[in-house]
């Protein structure tokens with residue numbers, strides 16, 4: 617059992633369930649969808665303003681963001697907007713065997729397309745091999761890179777980072 621965000625810095629499975637972070641199986645089958653792993657009530661709202669579909673809302677500035685998954689079209693614009701690096705995107709329809717996980721990345725050098733990486737979970741544990749298939753850096757935002765990483769479908773809801781050898 618993991619300790620949870622307040623104690624370990626990594627959101628736990630229990631918290632993911634309690635805050636209903638994961639989309640339903642049915643929604644995952646429809647295509648890419650944002651996954652907002654934000655469970656701390658802090659005054660923050662860039663994700664709300666980043667979404668062209670108005671799929672993210674807040675009841676008050678310090679409330680947790682709410683995602684209308686039926687409005688979400690999986691564009692990923694909310695990912696680099698989040699200063700807490702708490703927004704991800706999962707596309708279970710990417711291919712027969714692989715899912716695409718999009719995640720924020722703030723280290724240098726930025727990976728290259730085609731690079732093979734260790735795909736790691738929220739606590740940094742390796743889960744599978746990943747392949748970088750797209751790198752997006754929007755200079756109009758805060759220059760946080762968004763990596764699209766192909767991984768086996770069975771780890772797509774656990775993979776939230778990458779680790780690489782830089783030699």
Ligand code: SF4
Pocket residue numbers: 649650666667668669670671672683687688689690691692693694695705
């Ligand atoms: S992925 Fe796009 S449509 Fe979905 S919540 Fe994020 S910004 Fe909105």
Ligand code: SF4
Pocket residue numbers: 652653654660661662663664681697698699700701702703
């Ligand atoms: S921008 Fe990030 S930290 Fe701020 S409310 Fe949205 S998801 Fe939470």
